[in-house]
Amino acid sequence: FPNRALDGIKLRITAGPTREAIDPVRYISNHSSGKMGFALAAAAADAGAQVTLISGPVNLATPERVSRIDVSSAQDMYDASLADLQDCDIFIACAAVADYRPSEAVTQKIKKSADTLTLTLVRNPDIVSSVANSPQRPFTVGFAAETQDVLHYARDKLQRKKLDMIIANDVANTDIGFNSDDNRVVALWNGGEHAFDTMSKAQLSRRLIALIAEHFRTERD
Ligand code: PMT
Numbered sequence: 563f564p565n566r567a568l569d570g571i572k573l574r575i576t577a578g579p580t581r582e583a584i585d586p587v588r589y590i591s592n593h594s595s596g597k598m599g600f601a602l603a604a605a606a607a608d609a610g611a612q613v614t615l616i617s618g619p620v621n622l623a624t625p626e627r628v629s630r631i632d633v634s635s636a637q638d639m640y641d642a643s644l645a646d647l648q649d650c651d652i653f654i655a656c657a658a659v660a661d662y663r664p665s666e667a668v669t670q671k672i673k674k675s676a677d678t679l680t681l682t683l684v685r686n687p688d689i690v691s692s693v694a695n696s697p698q699r700p701f702t703v704g705f706a707a708e709t710q711d712v713l714h715y716a717r718d719k720l721q722r723k724k725l726d727m728i729i730a731n732d733v734a735n736t737d738i739g740f741n742s743d744d745n746r747v748v749a750l751w752n753g754g755e756h757a758f759d760t761m762s763k764a765q766l767s768r769r770l771i772a773l774i775a776e777h778f779r780t781e782r783d
Contacts, residue, residue, distance in 0.1 A: 569610035578618035596620030
């Protein structure tokens, strides 16, 4: 990074999927690989930030100079994300957090019996929205993974979750988004937006970190 744009800045990133236990051997999850969040963590560390990566279960090596906290469920990710928020200047929510979890995680393996099985799900807490609405409030960036009306839903999430910036990710196309090495996104903030071309998640992360650093400085100065 030419100018070490985030020297000394404390940055937290969530990455990967969460797992919501159904019973001791089964869970609900999604296709997030963690690649996007890990690439952002690497780019932020290169820019001089002190990075804490809060990661769901993924198969990736921790980037250099990044400290990592491994979590499994959305509730675990929430607890790690909200802890000691006064030590966080910038929060980036890249994780694909399960919106719902089974209402009870039973302690014994569910046995096969009837032809149908009904699971009751309850809402998980919204991590990025809780961070953005906390008294300590770091500069807060969310992602929006959408399969239709991507920019419309992303703007809606920017306002509703009271974020400083949102990264709109069209996940209908399997060449970009979940588990791919490349991505194409649009960054949106109040009063502006920037569309990035398709590029590797590593390259894109450097561009996104530069953009986030610029907005963070403007807001703070
Ligand atoms: O991990 P990869 O395979 O590299 O894929 C990258 C990605 C597609 C997962 C990533 O680029 C991405 O889009 N992440 C956000 C996925 C998501 O769950 O989006 P959402 O639109 O459902 O959620 C909106 C925002 O709220 C996100 O910042 C999410 O982290 C956050 N959220 C959602 C639910 C919840 N309970 N708590 C949250 O903090």
